[in-house]
Amino acid sequence: MAITRALVRRPSPRLAEGLLTHLERVPVDADLAVRQWQQYVDALTVAGWTTVEVPPADDCPDGVFVEDTMVVYGDLAVIARAGATERRPEAAAAAEAVQAQGYRLAHIDAPGTFDGGDILKVGATVYVGQGGRTNQSGFEQLRAHLEPLGAQVVPVPVRKVLHLKSAVTALPDGTVIGYEPLVDDPSAFPSFRAVPEEAGSHVVLLDDRRLLMAASAPRSAALFSELGYTPVPVDITEFEKLEGCVTCLSVRLRG
Numbered sequence: 001m002a003i004t005r006a007l008v009r010r011p012s013p014r015l016a017e018g019l020l021t022h023l024e025r026v027p028v029d030a031d032l033a034v035r036q037w038q039q040y041v042d043a044l045t046v047a048g049w050t051t052v053e054v055p056p057a058d059d060c061p062d063g064v065f066v067e068d069t070m071v072v073y074g075d076l077a078v079i080a081r082a083g084a085t086e087r088r089p090e091a092a093a094a095a096e097a098v099q100a101q102g103y104r105l106a107h108i109d110a111p112g113t114f115d116g117g118d119i120l121k122v123g124a125t126v127y128v129g130q131g132g133r134t135n136q137s138g139f140e141q142l143r144a145h146l147e148p149l150g151a152q153v154v155p156v157p158v159r160k161v162l163h164l165k166s167a168v169t170a171l172p173d174g175t176v177i178g179y180e181p182l183v184d185d186p187s188a189f190p191s192f193r194a195v196p197e198e199a200g201s202h203v204v205l206l207d208d209r210r211l212l213m214a215a216s217a218p219r220s221a222a223l224f225s226e227l228g229y230t231p232v233p234v235d236i237t238e239f240e241k242l243e244g245c246v247t248c249l250s251v252r253l254r255g
């Protein structure tokens with residue numbers, strides 16, 4: 001697998017003020033969050049990735065969830081127009097960072113909105129979650145940008161969780177995984193496997209075998225081990241309190 005670089009962005013001191021949609025606010029330990037973020041970055045580095053830091057956005061509580069600022073496909077980065085207006089200032093520096101990595105840029109115009117967390121790529125299929133932060137215009141503009149590059153862009157409903165990737169991600173063989181009570185329509189995916197925990201729905205593919213995932217999903221980790229994968233657990237409790245997961249903390253650039 002040719003994944004080599006990942007954009008990351010260190011947490012804002014205002015992380016605890018991050019947006020919440022489905023969870024109640026609970027205290028967030030900002031120092032612990034920085035340590036957990038560093039461990040996440042270290043896990044990528046140990047697995048052979050080069051991490052590229054997007055300049056911090058200290059005034060943006062949710063800036064650490066850098067995945068939401070874009071989707072990359074081929075040599076193109078489509079820069080998000082965030083569904084939550086508070087998050088729109090996050091995109092500019094992320095766009096500059098990805099352009100500096102050699103990507104062409106495209107933008108989403110008003111009234112379109114999309115968040116990178118609503119995009120799940122499985123091979124040439126790009127699933128786009130609709131119902132939350134990504135609207136119909138955002139979906140149509142994404143499709144217009146990505147289909148000429150060979151992508152098949154498919155809408156899927158997202159009503160029970162914040163983003164599509166809050167509900168589902170995919171294993172290296174293309175099987176979509178999710179915690180079934182929170183997946184609106186498992187039949188939207190040609191191959192779906194249920195996992196026993198919500199946090200087990202989220203994996204970052206470090207390579208063809210290793211899966212970066214939250215330490216809070218041990219039973220899902222055991223399932224992945226049985227399937228022949230190697231789970232690499234990281235503690236991300238402080239980000240989970242803000243509806244974040246392992247995917248949100250980076251943008252993976254496929255070399």
Ligand SMILES: CN(C)C(=N)NCCC[C@H](N)C(=O)O
Binds near residue numbers: 019067164245
């Ligand atoms: C896949 N996920 C969940 C993400 N890509 N992003 C999480 C953003 C959380 C933030 N508090 C918010 O509400 O925007």
